Amino acid sequence: DMGISDRPSWCPALAAALLAGGVFVASAAPAAADDPADLKAQYRRPNEIPFPAANPYSDAKAALGHTLFFDPRLSGSNTASCASCHNPALGWEDALPVATGDGAKALERASPTILNLAWAEPLMWDGRKDTLEDQATGPIEAAGEMNQPMASLAAELSAIPAYRRMFREAFGSETISGPAIAQALATFERTIVSNRAPFDRWIDGDDTAIDEQARQGFVLFNGKANCAACHSGWRFTDDSFHDIGLKSADIGRGAFLPDLPVMQHAFKTPTLRNIATREPFMHDGSAATLRDVLAHYDTGF
Secondary structure (H helix, E strand, C coil), X not given: CCCCCCCCCCCHHHHHHHHCCCCCCCCCCCCCCCCHHHHHHCCCCCCCCCCCCCCCCCHHHHHHHHHHHCCHHHCCCCCCCHHHHCEHHHCCECCCCCXXXXXXXXXXXXXXXXXXXXXXXXXXXXXXXXXXXXXXXXXXXXXXXXXXXXXXXXXXXXXXXXXXXXXXXHHCCCCCCHHHHHHHHHHHHHCCCCCCCHHHHXXXXXXXXXXXXXXXXXXXXXXXXXXXXXXXXXXCCCCCEECCCCCCCCCEHHHCCCCCHHHCCEEECCCCCCHHHCCCECCCCCECCHHHHHHHHHHCC
């Protein structure tokens, strides 16, 4: 119960607020709804993308990561790229209830968006990856996903002169390795940042950027509806894990924290950025529309 059981299951004002936020590329608890200046300040976008000291940004590295991300040779079958599950036209997801892996087999969970991952650690629905460098090659090597051993991929790419040149430009050496592939992919993924949306212009002081219904939705979102308890900050996520009562045998974060009852069936709070292009919703794709999401929080079903 999110404290909204006395309102209709579909709230146009709340939906308008969600859809106002949209595409470029652990927040404090929200301020009281009667303190609009402080509250809006908590949703202000950062000015720069953070890159780790161990993997600093370079144009050459980002360009290499971009090329790798869209290359189906990263899969064992040479038919699936990272973009197969993280399509830029679909909010960097795939519009499927659950992802499809090697041999067109359905996986257990939905493909999460890669928007704004530079700020999003830990990663994955269950938080099992600490960094983008750690996460980037996981799906490549997973037998059920892209099914490509890293040694085989490195040998395949090493036979391509253009790739040897790109690795030399990015890393100073034509040697192609798993860690270098991971660093390039992670660098590119950190550049995938939501564009400034009407919501951002409103936060920055343009009172005409969103309409009255969306402004009412913002008040609900941070007040009675209590959405901001989990979807806080400019990315609309607390980067934490919650059990929201979905009917699923998947225990999520609980698999890694078995002694914490609150983490059983808990999954990472997804960002709400670009929400209009990212149906269906939830870690298992069980909510087909935004209306279904709000109905779940309203009724518990």
